[in-house]
Amino acid sequence: MGRAASIVAGLAALALCVLAMIWSAMPPMAGPARAVVAPLADAAHRVVAWYRSGPADGHPDWDAAAREVFGGDAGIGADLIALHGCGACHAVPGITGANGSVGPSLEGFARRSYVAGILPNEPGGLTRWLVDPPAHAPDTAMPDLGLTEEEARHIAAFLYGQGGG
Amino acid sequence: MEADGGYADSTLGLWGAQSSLVNAGRGADAILPLTIGMTVAFGVVFVLVLALVWFAWRRDRPAGHWWLWSGGIVLPLVSIVALMAISTPTLRALVTESDDALVIEVTGKQFWWDVVYDPDGIALRDANEIVLPRGRPVTFRLLSDNVIHSFWVPSLTGKMDMIPGRVNMLPVLAEETGRFRGQCAEFCGLSHPRMAFEVVVLEPDAFDRWLERTQGEARDAARPEIVEGRNVFLDAGCAACHAIRGVAEGARLGPDLTRVGARGSLGGGMWRMNQGTLAGWIADVQDMKPGAQMPSYNHLSGPELRALSAYLASLE
Numbered sequence: 001m002g003r004a005a006s007i008v009a010g011l012a013a014l015a016l017c018v019l020a021m022i023w024s025a026m027p028p029m030a031g032p033a034r035a036v037v038a039p040l041a042d043a044a045h046r047v048v049a050w051y052r053s054g055p056a057d058g059h060p061d062w063d064a065a066a067r068e069v070f071g072g073d074a075g076i077g078a079d080l081i082a083l084h085g086c087g088a089c090h091a092v093p094g095i096t097g098a099n100g101s102v103g104p105s106l107e108g109f110a111r112r113s114y115v116a117g118i119l120p121n122e123p124g125g126l127t128r129w130l131v132d133p134p135a136h137a138p139d140t141a142m143p144d145l146g147l148t149e150e151e152a153r154h155i156a157a158f159l160y161g162q163g164g165g
Numbered sequence: 166m167e168a169d170g171g172y173a174d175s176t177l178g179l180w181g182a183q184s185s186l187v188n189a190g191r192g193a194d195a196i197l198p199l200t201i202g203m204t205v206a207f208g209v210v211f212v213l214v215l216a217l218v219w220f221a222w223r224r225d226r227p228a229g230h231w232w233l234w235s236g237g238i239v240l241p242l243v244s245i246v247a248l249m250a251i252s253t254p255t256l257r258a259l260v261t262e263s264d265d266a267l268v269i270e271v272t273g274k275q276f277w278w279d280v281v282y283d284p285d286g287i288a289l290r291d292a293n294e295i296v297l298p299r300g301r302p303v304t305f306r307l308l309s310d311n312v313i314h315s316f317w318v319p320s321l322t323g324k325m326d327m328i329p330g331r332v333n334m335l336p337v338l339a340e341e342t343g344r345f346r347g348q349c350a351e352f353c354g355l356s357h358p359r360m361a362f363e364v365v366v367l368e369p370d371a372f373d374r375w376l377e378r379t380q381g382e383a384r385d386a387a388r389p390e391i392v393e394g395r396n397v398f399l400d401a402g403c404a405a406c407h408a409i410r411g412v413a414e415g416a417r418l419g420p421d422l423t424r425v426g427a428r429g430s431l432g433g434g435m436w437r438m439n440q441g442t443l444a445g446w447i448a449d450v451q452d453m454k455p456g457a458q459m460p461s462y463n464h465l466s467g468p469e470l471r472a473l474s475a476y477l478a479s480l481e
Contacts, residue, residue: 003218003219003222006218006219006222007215007218007219010211010215010218011215014208014211014212014215018208021204082178083178083437084437084439084441084442085436085437085439085441085442085445086441088436088441088442088444088445088446088453089441089444089445089448089449099452100445100449100452100453101449101452102444102445102448102449102452102463134468134471137467138468139466139467139468140467140471141444141448141465141466141467141470141471142441142444142467142471143440143441143444143470143471143474143475144440145439145440145441146439146440
């Protein structure tokens, strides 16, 4: 390796160190990180969703339509799941640190037939369950977490986005 | 800032709660310029070394040993003396104790923090969350009865090891109210990275009120479910390791739970404190904190687990 190349490599290493320091001092997923990573992740999710949807057969997706949660925002739902610490008991794909095994995994929740084996898995049933689990299953270990109905709708919207129908 | 420092809050997800660049204490104030100065100085040294590499490759480099003397002996001597001159006063400022300081004894456990306020006086025991008065000197008396831990709240001051058989003193002066995060900074076992804690800095009068209120017995069980939860606590044997003042006293193997529901976080700064995370914790500690000494209590029935978690969440 020539001497000029060595110097350039050294300066590049120094520049990388400085960049890493600036990066480490920034809030997580702020600035360039969010601007670069978020659209890439979004695109990747679209590709995966398209792949999973299989060959088009011309029929509308009735399941997805039946599980649309009115007044529910999946993004807010994700924040609420992280805030309340649902991951202490449940594995929830897409939520950092949520890999609990006290209760069932919530992966692919949209495909499940019953909520807790008790209520039909449709928006009304899931929302009612989330607001007050012991009211529907007196012997359940899942406590009443004090969620409002609105919060429950957001969380339901997030869960129905799991597993792609 | 609310009157009590925002107890519903937690440092989880709070940006800057654990950062050497966000200083809120006298020690951190002294360290930050040193950190920046050293980073810049070593950046310069790095560039200098690159220049020397380039110099060494030159075929026509001058003969003689003057550069060996100057670069190998004079330069290190000058730079080390300069570093000493700058860092010694900083170090002195960091370890100077105040005679009228409030003493707080913190013992590192695997993997949590046992906290005793004023151990020679009121000896108020708590765990995993430390409340401090703003602008009043505090001396941490740091102990360990197992392995070496290190006590580090980057926003307040530098880190200090907790060494079995030794007592290390760490003076702290918090200069701003708020919620900060500390972390064990010496590898101590399987859940070392999960051994964090929270520091709440209150205005001095709010701190006095807090200390007064917290010395009492645990809050009384008010609802039937909570009374049942207290019975589960006693029947399931929790009191063999955990103390709740006024309910079951004396046990010291696990964290004191007298005000567990008032803490911002659960499991040593790992989860937000609420009934749900408490239930998950009790049922599967070993999943949430591998290697912890508490076994997972997954033999409780669903309603027992709910009642117990409701009781603990009510202890504010």
